[in-house]
Amino acid sequence: EVQLVESGGGLVQPGGSLRLSCVASGFKFTTYWMTWVRQAPGKGLEWVANIKQDGSDKYYADSVKGRFFISRDNAGNSVYLQMNSLRAEDTAVYYCTREFYYWGQGILVTVSS
């Protein structure tokens, strides 16, 4: 059974940093791109970033470019999202997804003073 489990969310002050983790199981992790998607309260889905199987290619939404950084640890079947210089508008539920086919349950990030 494919599982994606996010962790690392919580409350952070504007300008702060947070690192999200997603641990994958039930499939060959090295075969797939991995993606982060977010959803602000009451809003639609927003693609955030993705990373190639070997980590050699990474792409970001304009809204997070230069502040968020995606990485992966293939030995540990994990993908990460390092979020820096956080803003109120980054408040959202963050989902880890395997090529949009499988999704984690989501983790809430709240940026507020």
Place this chain on the structure above:
Amino acid sequence: SYELTQPPSVSVFPGQTATISCSGNELSRQYGLWCQQKPGQAPVLVLYKDSERPSGIPERFSGSNSGTTVTLTISGVQPEDEADYYCLSADSTSTWVFGGGTKLTVL
């Protein structure tokens, strides 16, 4: 920046056919995907490569691509199909974009 345009809402009676469109210039070169999201739940992929159904998705979900528009069709809508539906597609720069979402109401 690249955008995908969906109608905000669609309403149908049970048993009728619901169609949800999604327009974007890159859809003539890129596949469209569709995700279903019910309140408080993670999204679920219902179509990929314009019209392919993941395992477990009912046959009443189908899709098409007519150039710059992809369409999700739900035939014989069931009450449990009430949800938000999002199209998404890659753009020419290897990034991805979601449409704004369509709320499907089953009357």
